[in-house]
């Protein structure tokens with residue numbers, strides 16, 4: 266018996282036509298204009314994006330503009346330092362703009378072009394999605410409206426500058442707490458008004474149908490490339506594949522191609538400062554079923570059932586819910602989810618920087634920290650980590666908060682020795 270064979274037909278079965286992954290997913294929006302807009306979007310995705318012309322054009326963009334395929338790399342120094350586990354990276358940090366988000370932004374932009382739209386609309390929190398989408402808009406010659414809370418605009422000046430230089434309009438959102446949640450509301454309102462000429466571009470594998478399906482498909486290239494590359498490099502499959510999970514886009518793109526293979530898949534959620542509600546953003550590990558932002562999934566809620574405050578030192582991971590497909594694959598037991606705290610991620614960031622010459626994003630460092638934890642048990646075998654992005658964007662924050670490496674690494678070493 267091979268339990269993985271059950272997944273041969275998985276991609277045909279999930280999601281259903283109305284966007285359900287088991288009981289998760291769907292579309293719970295109430296605004297009738299938005300429902301119309303999403304229907305048009307789903308129809309466009311189901312027809313246009315499956316055509317040979319669309320697929321070929323996207324393939325060309327991936328190669329010539331994004332620089333794909335990104336390599337798989339064997340971390341020999343780090344593996345030797347830690348023990349016997351062989352650690353490999355899928356280098357999404359080498360994707361154009363320095364992270365995986367451009368994979369779905371280019372797909373969304375191309376779909377907008379085929380649907381005859383002139384503008385891309387989105388919200389952004391830390392600004393990573395805004396920068397990737399502004400890049401896509403420039404490529405396709407489209408207008409780009411990025412809604413951003415005033416508080417985030419003040420905190421994320423370099424990304425605001427990048428978006429503006431790329432030609433996007435950064436529209437300040439000044440109601441409520443003036444952060445990501447209000448920016449989402451403002452972007453949805455704009456989409457409801459403007460959907461005849463514009464499309465809304467989600468930043469992760471969450472949101473109402475068809476977003477979780479569409480983003481998974483546009484991110485599928487990560488895992489598909491890695492599976493070929495790893496086998497070519499080693500002659501076998503990795504024992505484990507790991508990725509960090511915020512909304513879940515880099516992880517679902519990395520994992521989906523391996524579902525029917527005898528490979529353990531591990532999603533790593535941010536434990537932040539610890540397991541108390543408000544100190545982390547581990548929505549699968551500590552969450553419960555609930556509807557938020559128009560879809561059903563597993564979420565972190567406060568006592569009123571509203572999205573709870575969340576925290577992680579990786580701004581790309583602090584989201585109180587997760588893509589519905591992760592909720593399903595967790596229930597099915599196909600993906601194992603674990604957590605990594607702020608400090609373990611920073612240790613991983615410093616170790617990879619000093620021993621391999623690669624500075625990873627704090628988000629990606631969460632997945633790498635899991636591989637380091639496994640290696641320290643003395644296990645043999647191999648782990649392929651999705652290095653979702655590069656860490657240049659994080660360095661000012663890291664150095665101010667944790668220093669530039671040696672003292673922090675010595676402190677962590679000491680802590681481990683004392684158990």
Ligand SMILES: *Cc1c(COP(=O)(O)O)cnc(C)c1O
Pocket residue numbers: 364365366393468469470509510511512513514515516581582626628629653654655
């Ligand atoms: C945004 C981001 C993430 C988290 O988003 P997912 O949708 O969970 O992949 C992870 N890594 C990097 C580098 C990011 O920019």
